[in-house]
Amino acid sequence: MQTECDVVVMGGGPAGATAATLLAERGHKVVLLEKDAHPRFHIGESLLPANMPLFEKLGVAGEIERIGMEKWGATFVSPWHDKTAGFEFADATDPTMPKAFQVRRSDFDEILFRRAEKVVMEARENCRVRDVSLGGRREPTTVTATDSAGVVHEYRAKFVLDATGRDTFLGNRLKLKQRNAAHNSSAMYGHFRNAQRDCGKLEGNIIIFWFDHGWFWFIPLKDGITSVGAVVWPYYMKARDKPLRQYFLETIAMCPPLAERLKGAELAAEPEATGNYSYSCTACQGESYLMLGDAYAFIDPVFSSGVMLAMNSAFFGADVVDARLKGDARAEAGARAKFDHVMKEGPKQFSWFIYRVTNPTMRDLFMAPSDKLDMKKALLSVLAGDIFGKTRIKPGLYAFRVAYYLFSLANLRRSLAAWRRRAFNIRDDSTMRPARG
Ligand SMILES: Cc1cc2nc3c(=O)[nH]c(=O)nc-3n(C[C@H](O)[C@H](O)[C@H](O)COP(=O)(O)OP(=O)(O)OC[C@H]3O[C@@H](n4cnc5c(N)ncnc54)[C@H](O)[C@@H]3O)c2cc1C
Numbered sequence: 558m559q560t561e562c563d564v565v566v567m568g569g570g571p572a573g574a575t576a577a578t579l580l581a582e583r584g585h586k587v588v589l590l591e592k593d594a595h596p597r598f599h600i601g602e603s604l605l606p607a608n609m610p611l612f613e614k615l616g617v618a619g620e621i622e623r624i625g626m627e628k629w630g631a632t633f634v635s636p637w638h639d640k641t642a643g644f645e646f647a648d649a650t651d652p653t654m655p656k657a658f659q660v661r662r663s664d665f666d667e668i669l670f671r672r673a674e675k676v677v678m679e680a681r682e683n684c685r686v687r688d689v690s691l692g693g694r695r696e697p698t699t700v701t702a703t704d705s706a707g708v709v710h711e712y713r714a715k716f717v718l719d720a721t722g723r724d725t726f727l728g729n730r731l732k733l734k735q736r737n738a739a740h741n742s743s744a745m746y747g748h749f750r751n752a753q754r755d756c757g758k759l760e761g762n763i764i765i766f767w768f769d770h771g772w773f774w775f776i777p778l779k780d781g782i783t784s785v786g787a788v789v790w791p792y793y794m795k796a797r798d799k800p801l802r803q804y805f806l807e808t809i810a811m812c813p814p815l816a817e818r819l820k821g822a823e824l825a826a827e828p829e830a831t832g833n834y835s836y837s838c839t840a841c842q843g844e845s846y847l848m849l850g851d852a853y854a855f856i857d858p859v860f861s862s863g864v865m866l867a868m869n870s871a872f873f874g875a876d877v878v879d880a881r882l883k884g885d886a887r888a889e890a891g892a893r894a895k896f897d898h899v900m901k902e903g904p905k906q907f908s909w910f911i912y913r914v915t916n917p918t919m920r921d922l923f924m925a926p927s928d929k930l931d932m933k934k935a936l937l938s939v940l941a942g943d944i945f946g947k948t949r950i951k952p953g954l955y956a957f958r959v960a961y962y963l964f965s966l967a968n969l970r971r972s973l974a975a976w977r978r979r980a981f982n983i984r985d986d987s988t989m990r991p992a993r994g
Contacts, residue, residue, distance in 0.1 A: 562586040565700045565714040567686045572850030573720030574669035577869035581676035585923045592685035596663035596783035603861035607942030625658025626761040626779040629757035634766045638924040649937035651948040722851040728838040737835035741983040745805045746786030747828035753818040770814040790982040841900040857911045865942045906944040911984045930956035
């Protein structure tokens with residue numbers, strides 16, 4: 558079967574479904590292909606306040622509100638500090654985005670996909686892209702996909718969007734994907750029934766617990782289920798010598814404040830694990846393609862930034878494709894420059910914090926955040942995902958960074974030990990052993 562269209566969007570997660578909706582609403586013939594069928598499990602359940610305006614623009618805010626657990630902030634728990642640290646997004650530099658949601662991704666992704674389905678020329682689930690032959694400005698791009706019945710679908714398009722997430726379809730094909738040499742981590746996660754949550758407005762906060770081998774997330778969902786995940790250094794995952802369920806539960810036991818919250822809780826499904834997920838591609842666009850969301854880069858889940866960055870990339874990506882399809886070369890050049898900027902700026906802003914989040918100095922700063930020089934406000938703006946220049950957060954961020962380096966210098970021995978340990982932990986070495994110290 559051969560179909561002519563304007564754009565093929567490969568992958569129907571948040572990035573793909575958002576881009577498909579935006580382009581179809583601008584009058585383009587869009588085909589959206591998803592290898593799974595919604596609703597399907599996906600990890601990545603904690604959203605950011607910066608997602609909210611995107612939901613409004615897409616017209617799905619009401620539906621997300623219906624399935625989402627209100628998230629007004631984040632709580633940090635450290636075994637090296639005697640009190641917890643709570644943050645409210647309302648205290649960020651821009652207080653107009655005080656809330657986000659925690660969502661079951663199966664429900665969330667389905668809402669976005671069904672939204673796209675209503676407006677695109679063709680939306681196909683259970684249809685995996687197998688091959689792409691990239692064209693140019695005049696020659697069409699051919700996308701070949703196979704559905705679950707084995708039927709081969711061939712699409713001839715003017716443009717293709719890669720939104721295949723961590724499958725990084727084009728990144729692999731074009732050999733543009735690179736391991737992130739500055740970061741490396743793995744995760745185990747599961748859904749619990751009857752976890753002990755906070756009350757009232759705090760109930761929906763994400764809670765981050767640090768522990769010896771990394772950190773945990775605790776994400777309360779609306780239906781009473783709580784998502785718990787351990788993000789650990791690769792050596793810790795490699796040391797697993799027992800079934801995942803047992804290893805996961807034993808890992809939780811190493812973090813007493815989290816174990817306390819899970820005392821009467823039970824796993825609602827078998828836990829899952831994923832490893833070495835920090836990567837980026839050396840380019841996010843070509844003559845007839847763009848890479849969106851995780852198809853371009855993913856660093857680490859600690860700031861819950863993945864879905865926001867994925868949807869944001871779709872908004873900026875849609876401007877590029879729209880200009881290209883309208884034949885407006887000037888608008889296309891401008892949109893491409895902006896797209897390139899946001900694709901790099903997002904991971905860059907978060908990565909400075911991500912690379913240091915397990916550092917003792919950073920922990921100290923998080924556990925006792927200072928309001929001086931707007932440092933706390935700027936930190937909260939990052940936690941809210943307000944990082945693309947709309948709000949003036951740079952002075953506060955610079956102050957925060959200076960404070961970090963000064964405190965690191967003041968505790969030089971501890972800092973050097975931490976840097977050495979981290980360098981050891983993130984290295985790409987199959988014979989890796991646990992770091993000492
Ligand atoms: C352990 C962990 C925890 C995380 N926690 C959070 C969090 O709390 N908050 C947050 O915002 N982010 C989190 N993330 C990141 C988040 O999951 C992703 O950033 C986000 O899902 C990216 O969206 P996407 O649309 O780019 O990709 P995806 O959501 O992965 O969607 C890609 C889609 O493409 C489809 N696909 C793949 N290959 C093909 C193919 N060949 N043909 C057709 N379809 C294909 C897939 O089935 C999938 O539906 C976490 C990530 C990890 C690893």
